[in-house]
Amino acid sequence: MSVQADEKGAHNLPLIILFGSTLAMLFAILFISVYDQQLNALVDQQAESLVDELAKTAFNSTSGGLYYMDLPKDLGGSTYSINVKDNSIFVVNILSGRRAGVSYSALVNSTITVEDENFLPGGRIFFMFNGNTIIISASPITASPDKMIRVSATEPPQFYHFSKKSPKEAAAIVAAYFNTEEHYPEENLAVLAYTWESESSILVKIRKDAEDIIMRVTGSENLTKIGAIENWWVVVSLEVAAIDDNFNWMACPSLENAYLTGWLHAPEAVLKHLRSRTWSRVSDNLIVVVPSDAKIQASAVTTKVSTYPAWRVQFGDYVIFYQMLPWWEMENTAGFVFQSSPELKPLT
Structure with a gap:
């Protein structure tokens, strides 16, 4: 009986080895197949994420200002390209590697204009809304003239000269003027007078709708x-x-005349102007974008030359002081x- 069992076991041994080898091969094929699918899925995931982020950033740019994205060097190890179809669709094409030939797209509900189409993996893509189209570019976008603060070429009004002699008072008056609810240039709004109430507060008398x-x-x-x-x-x-x-009120020169003739920068115009430009941090050349929710306050800044009314813009750890009135x-x-901390310089 034992001899027959040994012979039977010896006869079945090759079958066991063959079965084991076949099973191992099947597991290897299954593992390779699953791993291959995972790598393909990784490319799909990263490509879809990229095209969605492009569309999202383009949409966010419609709120105003300069936006940008850093592009990945590859998508799951595959090379890719970016282009715009029908002036409204971002398309990411896989050029080589896994998923070569596959395209991914995302629609933007706005017109897109390409200024510099040299979008390189690992590079940067910029976005800016100019009022009727989203401009995208592989290089920083220069603000169009309508986004820049215009300076009047005429002789400055009385409020300009007043602001030179009384910069704190001018800053307070401007703050009160633009803080009035629902203020528009054509509104019946006028600053009548001002007076110091204490060492830290100024009263401003404004006439609105009689x-x-x-x-x-x-x-x-x-x-x-x-x-x-x-100091400031x-x-x-x-x-x-x-x-x-x-109180003993002091008459105020016409602020509304200075505003309507271009000799006073509104806070909204200053913020729009700063957001429309490309800024670089001097210490390390980091690109800095002024956000739409940056805080802006009226101020008076003192240099070794004189004291000037200015707008103070603050976001995160950044503080920017920008002229409140243009200089004749x-x-x-x-x-x-302009002065800032950390120190910034304009690229465009």
């Missing part, structure tokens, strides 16, 4: 140096003041334009 409103503008001193700025005063609060009108080219001394 009604006089007194705004309390409170400011705060700051000794932090920012570039050429030695910034408006920290504005409120309607319910007080008796028994006929002036003998240079005026204030």
Whole structure:
């Protein structure tokens, strides 16, 4: 019996080895197939994510300002290209490697114009909305003239000269003027007078629709140096003041005339202008984008030359001071334009 069992076992051994080898081969084929599918799925996932992000960033750019995306060097190890179809569809094409020949697309509900189509993997793509089309480019986009702050070529009005002599008062008056609800240039709105209420607050009397409103503008001193700025005063609060009108008011030169003739920059215009430009951090050349929700406040900045009313723009760890009024080219001394911390420089 034992001899027959040994012979039977010896006879079945090749079958067991063959079965084991076949099973191992099947598992290897199954593993390779699953792994191959996973690699293909990785390309699909990264390509779909890229095209969706392109469409999302393009849509976000319609809120204004310069946007950009850093492009991946490859998609799951495969090379790719980007192009725009029918002026509204982003298309990512797989050129070589896994999923070669496959395309992925995403629609944008706006017209897209390509300015520089040299989109390189590992490079950068820029987006900017100009009012009726989304401009995309492989290089930084230069703001169109309608996005830039225009400076009047005429002789400056009285408020310009007033702001040179009384920069804090001018900043407070401007803050009160633009803080009035639903303010538009054509609205019946005028600044009548101002007075100091205390060492930190200024009262501004505004006439709106035949009604006089007194705004309390409170400011705060700051000794932090920012570039050429030695110190600065910034408006920290504005409120309607319910007080008796028994102050010694000082007449204010026509602010609305300065605004309507281009001699006063509105906060919205300053923010739009800063967002329309490409900025680089001086320390490491990092591209910096001014966000749409950046905080903007009226201020007065002091340099070694003089004190000037300015707009203070703050976002994250960045602070930018930008001129509140353009500087007349006929002036003998240079005026204030721009200072920032960390230091920024415009690329476009």
